[in-house]
Amino acid sequence: MSNEVEKTAAAAGTKPLLEVSHLKKYFKVGNKRTLKAVDDVSFNIMPGETLGVVGESGCGKTTCGRTCVGMYDPTDGTVLYNGKNIHELKGAEKKAFTKEVQIIFQDPYASLNPRMTVAEIIGEGMDVHGLYTGKQERQERIGQLLRMVGLNQEHANRFIHEFSGGQRQRIGIARALAVEPRFILCDEPLSALDVSIQAQVANLLIRFQKELGLTYMFIAHDLAMVKHISDRVAVMYLGSVVELATSAEIYSNPLHPYTEALMSAIPIADPDIEDSRQRIMLEGEVTSPIDVPPGCKFQSRCPRAKECCRKDAPELKEVSPGHFVACHFAGK
Template sequence: MTKTDAMLKVEGLKKYFHVNRGGILKAVNDVNFEVRKGETLGMVGESGCGKSTVGRTVLRLYEPTAGSVTFNGTNINQLNHVKMKAMRRQMQMIFQDPYASLNPRMTITDIIGEALDIHRLANSRAERKRRVEDLLDLVGLNPDHATRYPHEFSGGQRQRIGIARALAVDPQFIICDEPISALDVSIQAQVVNLLKELQQKFDLTYLFIAHDLSMVKHISDRVAVMYLGKMVELAESGTLYADPLHPYTKALMSAIPVPDPEIEASKERIVLKGELPSPINPPSGCYFRTRCPAATDRCAVEEPLFREAKPNHFVACHEV
C-alpha cells in the first residue's frame, strides 16, 4: 500500500491511565494501523480491550501517552488548540450511548446547530435552521421535529440525531464508537444501513468500533481484532471471517450464531478458559497466553511481533 492510500495512519499509539496507588492502566499499548480513504475499518474485541480508547485517542479526546496519528499527511498530535479545532471539521465521532451523548436541555436544532456555530458554517439564523432541517431529513427524521428535546425521541432516533450532528461539518472521516450497541436489535440494521448509504453518498471513511461480529462483517472492508490494548490480527473482512489465524480471533468467530439450526448444532464452539487479565498487570510475553489453548513456553517470555503472515493478513502469534 502506498502512503497516499492511507487517510489515517496510526503508529505506536499508547494511552496509559494512572490509577490508585501508583498503578498504570495500559488501555492502548503500541497499536499500529491505517485507514484508507473511502473504506470502513472494523475494530472488534471484548469489552475493556481498548478499542473505544483507540477511537478517542485518535481524535485527541484523550491525549496520547506516545505514538503518532497522521491524518492526510498531518501529525495531529503536534497541532495546537486552534489548529486542532480546525482539524475536527474533518474528523468526527458518533458516540455509543445516544441517551448520554445528547444534552437533554438543548433542542435538536441547537444540538446539531452547535457544530455549525463553532465552525461558523451558517451566515444567518435562517441558513442555520435550513441546514439543520436538511440534516434531519438526510438521516430519516422529520425536520418539523427540530424544536423537540432528546427525551421525546426513541433510542434509534437519538442515534440518527447523533449521526446528523457528526455530518453537520461535512467531515471526511468518522469514528463510529459502538453506535448500535445501545439500540434494540430491530433498529441496529437500520442504523448500519443508514451509515452505509451516507458513506456512499458523501465518500466517507469510517473506523467502526463494535463487539457485534456479524454486524462488523456486514459493514467493514477490513477488520482489526484487539485484545488487552494490543492489536492481534488485521485482514480483509472476508479473509478474516473465513480463515482467522490468531487463536483469539478463532474463539470470537466460533461464537457467531449461524441462522441454520443444523449447522449451529454441529458447529464447534471454542470456549476460552480463565478470566481476562487486568491491563494494569498484564501477563509477560504474549498477553493472550493465559487463555490460549496453543500457548508454549516461548509465549511466556517473548512477545509476538505484529507481522504479515499472509498477503495483507497481519497477526501477532508465534504459532502462526
C-alpha cells in the same frame, strides 16, 4: 510493521488518511500500577475505507479510538491525519481538524444534551464553525440533515427525551454530519440499539459512506456487524492488535486463536448450523489489563500456548498480503 503499512499504502497508490504508529496510552491507577489501555498499536486507514475494531469490553478499543481523534493525549506514539500529527495541531489547523473529524457515540441517551432541542444539538457544530450565512440557511440545513436520517422538520423543536434510542442515534449521526466531516469515529454506535434499529443505522452509515465518501473507524464488540460494515477488521485483545485483515479474510481464514474463538462464539441465527457447530470454548475471562505478565497477552486463555508464548510477546507480522497476525504459530 510500519514498513509493511507503507508498502501496502504505496501499492494502493493513495496516502492513508489516518496513520497510527506505535500508539500507547497508559493510565496510572493507584499503587503505582499502570493500566496499559492501548499498548503499541499501529495501523492506517485509507480515505473512503472503514476500519473495524473489535474486541471484548476492556480491550482498549474505545481508548484507542478516542486517542486517534485527539480526545486523549497519547503516552507515546503518533497519530497522523493527512500527514500531520494531530496532537500537535494549534489554532486554525486544530479547528479545521475538529471540523473534519467527528464522533458518533455509543449511548444515544448520554451523548445528547437533555436541555437542548434537536435543532440546537444539530446546529451546534454549524454554529462553532460558522457554516451558514443566515438563520434561514441554518434552519434549512437542519431540516435537510433531519430528512437525511429519516426524521423531519417537525422534530426540530422537540427535546431529545421524547425520542426513542434509535431516533436519538440518528440525531447523533445528523449532528456529526452537520459539519461535513471526512472522517467519523463510530464508537459502538449500534450496541445500545434494538436489532431492527441497528440495521437502519448501519444502512445509513453505509449509505452515507458511499454518497459522501466518508472514512470510518468503526469500533464495536459485535464481530458480525463489524465484519458486515468494514473493509478491514482489526481484532484487539488487552490493548494490542492481534490480527488485522480484510473482513472477508478474517472470516474465512482467521489465524489468531483469539479471533478463531471469537468467531466461533458468535451465534448464527440458523438452527441447523447452530446444532452442528463445534464451539471453541475459551477458558476463563479477559485478564485484567493492569500489570499484564510478560509474553503473549493471550497465553492464559490460549489453547495453543507453549513455552515460547510465556517468554516473548509475538509481534504483528504480515503472514500473507494485507493479513497481519501477532501469534508465534500463525500460519504454521
